Amino acid sequence: MSILQICGFALLGVLVVTVLKSVRPEYATVTGVITGMLLLVFTMTPLASVLTSVTELAEDTGFSAYSSVILKSMGIGILGQTTADVCRDSGVGTLASKVEFAAKVMILLLCVPILQTLLGLIEGFLK
């Protein structure tokens, strides 16, 4: 999976979208979305290997709760961003901002137990 293949694929997608935009505009947006999804799927494989090696490193440290939180927030961010972009491309900007807002809330939700742990640590520290 080289960068050349990925770039070539993206350019191909752009061409198809441009062609279809003049004939059937609705197909154009769908094709754009599909191309984006496929590209994301392609990048998932190398990303997975990077993340597994870093997770192993973090697990050795014993702070595995923290590393899983960081990982999950990464995933939420990527997904939320992608979906928001798709919404924006299709012209529904309001949906995009709602999706982004929802992603922020979910990440904050993840953060809450860690914050509680931190506050407990601070409390014990100050005694």
Next chain:
Amino acid sequence: MKRYRRLMGVILLLSAIFLCFPFSVSADDAEETKIDVTVPEELREYLPDGVGTFTPSEVLESFDFSFFAKLGIRIIAEAAPEAAKSFALLLGLMLMAAVLGVIRRTVTSVGLQAVMELVGMVCIASAVFSVTEGVFSIAEGYVSSLSAFMNQITPVMAGFMIASGQVTSAAVVSGVIFTAVSLLESIVANVLFPMIRLSLCMSLVTSMFGITGISGIAPMLKKMISYVFGFVTLCLSAVLMFQSLIAKSTDSLAMRGIKFAVGQFIPFVGGAVNEALSTIIGGIGTIKAATGVVAAVIVCLIAAVPLIKILLQKMFLELVSVCAGILGLSGENRLMGEVASFFGYTAAVVAISGVFFLLSVSMMASLG
């Protein structure tokens, strides 16, 4: 020859006093001579074998500069893996946060970026906090063990002074030392360490969340800490004034090296400690001559071991902070830099108390 005979006589007197004075300590071997009794458990391995029975020449031979140098290297070698381990942990966690940071920057929405930054920061802060607790417990344990040792050694020295006929000065000096020990212990335990902890938490919170509202409190607390340090250093200088009895030592090359190193690593009181060091070396010389060698070495050890441990942890934390800066985690960089500077304050507290007690021991010994 006359000096040697005096030394012998003093040693015999000391052994006689040790045999006469009962010591209630938790020693395992009651058969060993009483000098061994006052050694705290964890320091026993650092002293040469058979420390209970020695001749004066052996003492003067074994506790020379190379002994201290080897001891220092040994303490560092023992403390380093522990410190390195806890900071390898932090480094691993930081790598994860760095990967998060890279992905975060590809996300275009500003709000999402801010939230992800928050998550990374909170995780690293929790990890750093659980590590700092260890350092503070080292420092606090040190102070209590040092004052316990001082409370043991003062009657010994006082008895020694009584035996050589200076009853009133023995009473005065031991009274002064006892008061000073308890005063310093309560100042350090009830004022200095809680203040350091509190301002550490404040700095952490402000650097973590970038809250500007309470950012005025942290520098104010830092100022208060430096005032208390200044006060303690003032008392130290007052004690130094009374040390005119102790002859100043010669400025040997090794002592210059130690002074320079101390000045570099310990903030605030580097100057005062350097001043005190020349007096200490003179003090140590006097102790050596007056047979309190073992007590002096023990005081040095009690002060040096936690100091070295704390400074090692500080160094590793600064290393991790630099790595955070390189990986682009500016918030975590700031956080760890703050914690490292607070480690420096803790080390300064340990250094002051160590110097103070060493001076007291030397003062008692010189009057004897």
Next chain:
Amino acid sequence: MNTELLLKVAGIGILVTVAYQILHKSGRDEQAMLVSIAGLIIVLLMLVQEMGGLFDSVKSIFGL
């Protein structure tokens, strides 16, 4: 490399356009409409399948 999917979508789009034009020219507008909608539905189904695959892999990688 999943270029086939993309080319399939492109192919369907072109097919539907051609069919639409032919049917439109011969006056069967409703059928033309049906054909274009059918093509759209097929393409959307492919999209949904692909999305499902993507979400599954993201879930497994990030542990969500």
